[in-house]
Amino acid sequence: MLRTALTPRYLGLLVLVLVVGVVFVQLGRWQLGVAQGSAREEAVDSALRAPTVALTEVLTPHTDFPGELSSRSVSATGHYTEGQLLVPQRRLEGRTGFWVLTPFVVERTGATLPVLRAFVTDPAQAGTPPSGTLTVEGGLAPPESPTDDPGVAGQIGSVDTSVLVNTWPGALYNAFLFLQEESPATGAGLTRVPTPLAPTGLNWRNAAYAVQWWVFALFALWLWWRMVREEHRRAGAGTPAPAGDNGVREHS
Numbered sequence: 001m002l003r004t005a006l007t008p009r010y011l012g013l014l015v016l017v018l019v020v021g022v023v024f025v026q027l028g029r030w031q032l033g034v035a036q037g038s039a040r041e042e043a044v045d046s047a048l049r050a051p052t053v054a055l056t057e058v059l060t061p062h063t064d065f066p067g068e069l070s071s072r073s074v075s076a077t078g079h080y081t082e083g084q085l086l087v088p089q090r091r092l093e094g095r096t097g098f099w100v101l102t103p104f105v106v107e108r109t110g111a112t113l114p115v116l117r118a119f120v121t122d123p124a125q126a127g128t129p130p131s132g133t134l135t136v137e138g139g140l141a142p143p144e145s146p147t148d149d150p151g152v153a154g155q156i157g158s159v160d161t162s163v164l165v166n167t168w169p170g171a172l173y174n175a176f177l178f179l180q181e182e183s184p185a186t187g188a189g190l191t192r193v194p195t196p197l198a199p200t201g202l203n204w205r206n207a208a209y210a211v212q213w214w215v216f217a218l219f220a221l222w223l224w225w226r227m228v229r230e231e232h233r234r235a236g237a238g239t240p241a242p243a244g245d246n247g248v249r250e251h252s
Contacts, residue, residue, distance in 0.1 A: 028213035139195025
């Protein structure tokens, strides 16, 4: 069958099939990108349309973080307290710096909510949190995975609530807040960290189109192989039959 496949006719056809296959694969990749982009646009639209809710209505201290609350806009009233920390090696708009993580005691529950107040490039820029009662608003996020301790006083490797619960006194929310607004307005000059979108899946209709293109690519290659196989079988069937006993062929 290899000899049949290497004939000019089938080699030329193979080149054509490969070109078509590459086109189909690229179309599939394009459709997959559309599927991911469409899902992200839907997530952005959903996040923008979702109303801000009170933290105490959707989350209680020391409970697992519900996945559906990722990026959800919430508000809470209370006050900042001592124990502000810096999270090093964070990136924002091409710059490397620190997250400013401040404990915020929620008035209604007395539990502490870690609040990501700002991004700074120099620890000295963090300043002290405002005093008094205020309302904070921003997007919720689940705690981060543990990392190595940076070994610097006043710094923590990640927003890991299993570490924070042993650092800050009292009950703790198993989440943290990407602060976007404070009322009364404070923090002039501080750079807020935008709330990241929750991980998005795919737009399954476009993903199905991507799979279809890849199936077409495989089908084209399979069709070429089948044509070669059939040609090989026909060529084999058309060769003279082996001679009978004594080299004499029988005639009807």
